[in-house]
Amino acid sequence: MKRQLVLEDGTAFTGEAFGSPDVSQGEVVFNTGMTGYQEIITDPSYCGQIVTLTYPLIGNYGINRSDNESGRPSISGLVAREVSDAPCHWQKDKTLSEWLAENNVPGIKGIDTRKLTKIIREHGTLRGKIAAADENPETVAAELRDWPLPKDQISRVSTKSVYVTPGSGPRVVLVDFGAKQGILRECIRRGLDVVVVPYNTSAESILKFHPDGLLLSNGPGDPKDVPEAIDMVRTILGKVPLFGVCLGHQLFALASGANTVKMRFGHRGVNHPVKDLRTGKFSITSQNHGFTVEKASLEGTELEITHLAINDGTIEGLRHKRFPAFSVQFHPEASPGPDDSQGLFDEFVTLINAHRKEGAGLA
Structure with a gap:
């Protein structure tokens, strides 16, 4: 299933959906870690943010019960270049996509995360939305520009x-x-x-x-x-x-x-x-x-x-x-x-x- 990541400046990336089928919005940020995606996703400091992982392959060791930093994912959405559907690790309980779906966190994969990171580095963090494939990017961008970042x-x-x-x-x-x-x-x-x-x-x-x-x-x-x-x-x-x-x-x-x-x-x-x-x-x-x-x-x-x-x-x-x-x-x-x-x-x-x-x- 296709979906979009739309930024408040009007930039839109089309990729594939994983995780929850829901749409969501938040401040788009990036993390440069090569490992530790489960700890990142459950770090409460990311509450309300859509996290872009710059390492190109995510989910290759799956999800386990011991790496959580809180009770559940805190992010609003996840962006990755490639997500493994066949993880391999002796502690693995489920795949990243299955776990995000259980916790109502949408993801988008298959986009140019390097380009997205460069945009954030140049312009600063931007409001964004993981949107349905048929939503009008210009309309979404205008709504994002009027959307106040949460304070709670x-x-x-x-x-x-x-x-x-x-x-x-x-x-x-x-x-x-x-x-x-x-x-x-x-x-x-x-x-x-x-x-x-x-x-x-x-x-x-x-x-x-x-x-x-x-x-x-x-x-x-x-x-x-x-x-x-x-x-x-x-x-x-x-x-x-x-x-x-x-x-x-x-x-x-x-x-x-x-x-x-x-x-x-x-x-x-x-x-x-x-x-x-x-x-x-x-x-x-x-x-x-x-x-x-x-x-x-x-x-x-x-x-x-x-x-x-x-x-x-x-x-x-x-x-x-x-x-x-x-x-x-x-x-x-x-x-x-x-x-x-x-x-x-x-x-x-x-x-x-x-x-x-x-x-x-x-x-």
């Missing part, structure tokens, strides 16, 4: 209730803005007692859990769309050690007086080099974000840069000069991607333990 993605992917993953170590409150399972996994590996709370939980409610640390997760959309979370972070800063990841990094920056801006086409992939300014060492990182902290806005704040992106010089890490708080824009839990930066979770635990000892000494 975080509320759609965040947990609706508090839950606990018990551990024998320090207690950490993980604020779920669309947290990947990889973040929780890294906490569990370190024996942390994790309390996961919804994105709009107040500082007062969080402090009632008597946390030893606060972890701000990744998540979709514009961090300025959740002002209540910015107020929460601002209130808690200095009370307990804080670690922000991706969206959590941006919220930490906003709460500290800095500003965030939308990027032209963002960073999405598992191959982004980052320099740690504290050690001079480089890491290859997994990334997925469309906003960044504005460098000029750091002037007059108590934040200092700890990490920089090698490709474009954007900020990839921050530290508070006075409070026990730091953040990174990339994903130290990887999934998918290299585990070069997983030691940042150990840094967080070290910061928590130092803060607890300091508190015990004061007592």
Whole structure:
């Protein structure tokens, strides 16, 4: 069955349908990872987006039960050059197309994904629609230009209730803005007692859990769309050690007086080099974000840069000069991607333990 991908600038690609027969629309982005399509599709940070995978062959190892980063796919649609209908892997449960169909996610394959990626790189992310083959592209493009991008993605992917993953170590409150399972996994590996709370939980409610640390997760959309979370972070800063990841990094920056801006086409992939300014060492990182902290806005704040992106010089890490708080824009839990930066979770635990000892000494 034929279908189209139509962009707001009027560009239309005709290809073959896979996954769900539904139509859908969203912001069209691209990811440069060679593997990890299942983790990408279930990453809540992609909520509301149509994801283009630049690697030419997708689905060749199928879908299994262990690689999900959330309970179900979060994307609005998937674009690929070629999709395997006969995957081979010992853990495979089903094909990519079968799984997307079960979860009402439409896909389009057989289009020139290189051309599409070049358009996004040149013009920035664009609204798009996976449309029926007989829809008029000009009409669809006009509708897309008038369509406001959603602002409720975080509320759609965040947990609706508090839950606990018990551990024998320090207690950490993980604020779920669309947290990947990889973040929780890294906490569990370190024996942390994790309390996961919804994105709009107040500082007062969080402090009632008597946390030893606060972890701000990744998540979709514009961090300025959740002002209540910015107020929460601002209130808690200095009370307990804080670690922000991706969206959590941006919220930490906003709460500290800095500003965030939308990027032209963002960073999405598992191959982004980052320099740690504290050690001079480089890491290859997994990334997925469309906003960044504005460098000029750091002037007059108590934040200092700890990490920089090698490709474009954007900020990839921050530290508070006075409070026990730091953040990174990339994903130290990887999934998918290299585990070069997983030691940042150990840094967080070290910061928590130092803060607890300091508190015990004061007592």
